[in-house]
Amino acid sequence: MNLITIKDIAKLAGVSYSTVSKALNGDPRIKPATKQKVLAIAEKHQYRKNILAQQLSTGRSNIIGFVLGELSNPLFSNISGKLHAELKKRGYQMILVVAHDGVDVFSQLRVDGCILWDNALDYQDAFWKKFSALTMPCFVLGTDESLSSPYIKVDRKEGIFKAVEYLNSLGHTRIGFIGNSQNIKLEGYKEALQRTGLNFEEDYVLPAHSSWEDGYFAIRNYSFGVNAPTAFIGLNNLVTRGALRGLLEAGYNVPRDISLIGYDDLPDMQYAEVALSTIGPELDELAVQAAELIVSLIRDEVVDYPIVIQPKLIHRSSTAVYRGELFDE
Amino acid sequence: MNLITIKDIAKLAGVSYSTVSKALNGDPRIKPATKQKVLAIAEKHQYRKNILAQQLSTGRSNIIGFVLGELSNPLFSNISGKLHAELKKRGYQMILVVAHDGVDVFSQLRVDGCILWDNALDYQDAFWKKFSALTMPCFVLGTDESLSSPYIKVDRKEGIFKAVEYLNSLGHTRIGFIGNSQNIKLEGYKEALQRTGLNFEEDYVLPAHSSWEDGYFAIRNYSFGVNAPTAFIGLNNLVTRGALRGLLEAGYNVPRDISLIGYDDLPDMQYAEVALSTIGPELDELAVQAAELIVSLIRDEVVDYPIVIQPKLIHRSSTAVYRGELFDE
DNA sequence: CTGAAAGCGCTTACAG
DNA sequence: CTGAAAGCGCTTACAG
Known part of the structure; x- marks a missing residue:
């Protein structure tokens, strides 16, 4: 722990320690020769500035x-x-x-x-x-x-809107949303349906919080009857990946039977069983x-x-x- | 930024600042009444110890x-x-x-x-x-x-050994390893084969560094001919998941055709298309x-x-x- | 039980 | 171009 300090260098260099401080900080007022000497000594002794002291002194921590x-x-x-x-x-x-x-x-x-x-x-x-x-x-x-x-x-609202609009442009009119833990996304979903001229059905929002399991079970517990959604938007990356697994295990072909688009663009999304289309920052x-x-x-x-x-x-x-x-x- | 300091409290409490310091640090030598007063004032003014100063003083940062x-x-x-x-x-x-x-x-x-x-x-x-x-x-x-x-x-060597032993106990004798970027695991693999009485084949080590893609392409580029491995061990979580995808896309049924076990036990592993058996700390x-x-x-x-x-x-x-x-x- | 004082390792006006 | 000195906000022997 016996690290060298600015004072040690000062002694070694035969200057005051305020001069050492300035030299070390590149203060232009220090004569190049002095600076050289100080830097050389610092280097030689592996001087490390004590950031704590600097922070206390300047009041900033970086x-x-x-x-x-x-x-x-x-x-x-x-x-x-x-x-x-x-x-x-x-x-x-x-x-x-x-x-x-x-x-x-x-x-x-x-x-x-x-x-x-x-x-x-x-x-x-x-x-x-x-x-x-x-x-x-x-x-x-x-x-x-x-x-x-x-x-x-x-x-996020605009993001969800883009997703809805995109799915709609593919011909989907029954678009579901998987996940109910983020109000803003749900609102975005509802507004997007409205802007797109589609109906909102209470039943199209599948309850899921935020985890992979939540997405998976949201799908497995859903009864796909007449007029079920033909496309879903997933709340986040985990929910979407869980939902994808759920859909595949339930025997649906994605995207032939059901389209799925997920919020969050992460590498994991493109590596899913079916490379996932995404919306996200x-x-x-x-x-x-x-x-x-x-x-x-x-x-x-x-x-x-x-x-x-x-x-x-x-x-x-x-x-x-x-x-x-x-x-x- | 005008946070209250130990000195301000001292003034307010009518004691010295070293007393404040001790009171704040629960020094038992301080009279309870004094301590109370100091703590009350500190509380009232939302005093926050300046950790930087403390660290400089004690030499420890926590x-x-x-x-x-x-x-x-x-x-x-x-x-x-x-x-x-x-x-x-x-x-x-x-x-x-x-x-x-x-x-x-x-x-x-x-x-x-x-x-x-x-x-x-x-x-x-x-x-x-x-x-x-x-x-x-x-x-x-x-x-x-x-x-x-x-x-x-x-x-890790022992881990790989357990995996090899396990696969062997299932009847596999041609066990491959996906990934060549970690020597210790490769060594473990070779030693494990030896300990289990199986032959090492150069060809059973599929080159892959560490990413999902590496695992995926290791499998897709491999030619599964006569005497190809019937079981694989994946270097890490990513490589294994990539390899799984590769195997499935190549038309193999996992585990019916080919068994796969991956190093690293993470939630992602159990959520793979086929819940992955794993070995790992x-x-x-x-x-x-x-x-x-x-x-x-x-x-x-x-x-x-x-x-x-x-x-x-x-x-x-x-x-x-x-x-x-x-x-x- | 409490306080005065030195010290942690820096920076920075200020004076020269 | 350089140095003496004060100060950042604490802690901690030491003295009382």
């Missing part, structure tokens, strides 16, 4: 916190990885905290800023209040609400936007908000033209 | 670093999540860093300890050297090597052991090592008795 509700959904590890990479490019470390108590952690750790993934809000209002009381730059990523502070919105873009926004906020720059990310439709093999046989009267 | 090679393999997000939870139970924050430069980050951040997932070692020797030069408690998780400092070993156990070890090391306790984790075989639907028809001469 760490950005990312609050997530959970890690079990592949979407989150994917986003975390990309965000981590983008932040690093900009000189920041990212630390990940699994929601709920995330805010408390950050108010203690004094990160420079933090990003909250919207899903964490599903659970606790109190959480959101604490969050907005934070005295550091922070914003919500992927929210649907309109907030009075900067945020990045994912236009482009995750690379999401990460870039998030990284840039938090950096701007930390720098106290003026930012326009909301930043809106439009989900993209990706056509693969799980959606096809309506054949007008199955389930018709 | 943060543990976890170095990973990548985040794209679901195995890693799974382990990260579990480890995070276990560390939190023990009063530590975990920060995740994507390998390669992980060590540098930690030597700067001065975490209290760090854990390195073995895979990161596949790529750089230099990395390992830096790692072992770290002046903080640290250990390698999931290694196969014998090290001179504490480590947690996953006995129990991840909850892995996380618990890792958390306990790092905490012990930080506390300078004597620990026995290596800690060895034995992979477990889980039988699901992708493995069945050899029928002796396909590929036989």
Whole structure:
């Protein structure tokens, strides 16, 4: 643990330690020769700046916190990885905290800023209040609400609309939705039907929370009678993959009998038994936007908000033209 | 940003700030009444200890670093999540860093300890050297090597042996291995064949690195002629799932025609088209052991090592008795 | 039971 | 171009 400090270097170099500090930080006022000497000594002794001390002194940590509700959904590890990479490019470390108590952690750790993934809000209002009381730059990523502070919105309603419109353009008129745990998507679904001139049937919304099993059982427990949907939209990547398995096991051919499109575009989706068509935000873009926004906020720059990310439709093999046989009267 | 400090509280409470510090830290020498007053004021003004200052002062950060090679393999997000939870139970924050430069980050951040997932070692020797030069408690998780400092070993060879033995007990004598990027597993495979009295055929090792696609194409590019394997072991979760898809698309029935068992036990494995039999360490156990070890090391306790984790075989639907028809001469 | 003081390793006006 | 000094917000012997 006996690491070399700025004072040791000062002694070795025969200068004051404030000079060492400046040389190390590239202060232009330091004479090149002095700088050289200091850097050489630092290098030789493997000097490592004590970030803690620097942070205490400057009041900044160069760490950005990312609050997530959970890690079990592949979407989150994917986003975390990309965000981590983008932040690093900009000189920041990212630390990940699994929601709920995330805010408390950050108010203690004094990160420079933090990003909250919207899903964490599903659970606790109190959480959101604490969050907005934070005295550091922070914003919500992927929210649907309109907030009075900067945020990045994912236009999920519009995404669902694109999916409905697309399925309708393939001739489907009975389009179901698998999953009832995210209001905004359900609303988007209803509005999309309306905009497309289709009827909403209570019966077309299959109950499913968010897991693979939920999607699977939603389908297995559904009775496909006359006028059953010929196309489904899945709430998220897990639900959709579970539903696909359910449909195949129930003996339906996807997409010949039933079309399926899933929310969230992850690698897993294209590797499903039937490569899944998807709708969802482009995750690379999401990460870039998030990284840039938090950096701007930390720098106290003026930012326009909301930043809106439009989900993209990706056509693969799980959606096809309506054949007008199955389930018709 | 104008957070209240220990000095403000001292002024408010009419005591010295060292007294405040002690009261806040539950020092028993402080009179209960004083302590009450201090705590009340702290509470009232939402005092938050500046962890940075505390860390600088005590030299400890209560943060543990976890170095990973990548985040794209679901195995890693799974382990990260579990480890995070276990560390939190023990009063530590975990920060995740994507390998390669992980060590540098930690030597700067001065975490209290760090854990390195073995895979990161596949790529750089230099990395390992830096790692072992770290002046903080640290250990390698999931290694196969014998090290001179504490480590947690996953006995992959024994795991592969169990898989081979199991397949052999089902009557399979031609057992292939999909994946050639991890020497230890290949060695385990060869040794297992030997121990089981089976022949090793160069041709039974299908080249595949580590991704889903690698597994898929390994199978699609393989020519299943006479004496082809009737059972395969997949290198990891992704390769195995890719291989399963490959087999199914090639028209084989799994497990009737060909049995498949995959390394890594993750939820995804049981949700594959055919619920995959697996071999692999129990991840909850892995996380618990890792958390306990790092905490012990930080506390300078004597620990026995290596800690060895034995992979477990889980039988699901992708493995069945050899029928002796396909590929036989 | 409490307080004055030194110290953790940096940064940064300020003076020279 | 360089240095002395104060300060970031805590903890912790040490003295009383």
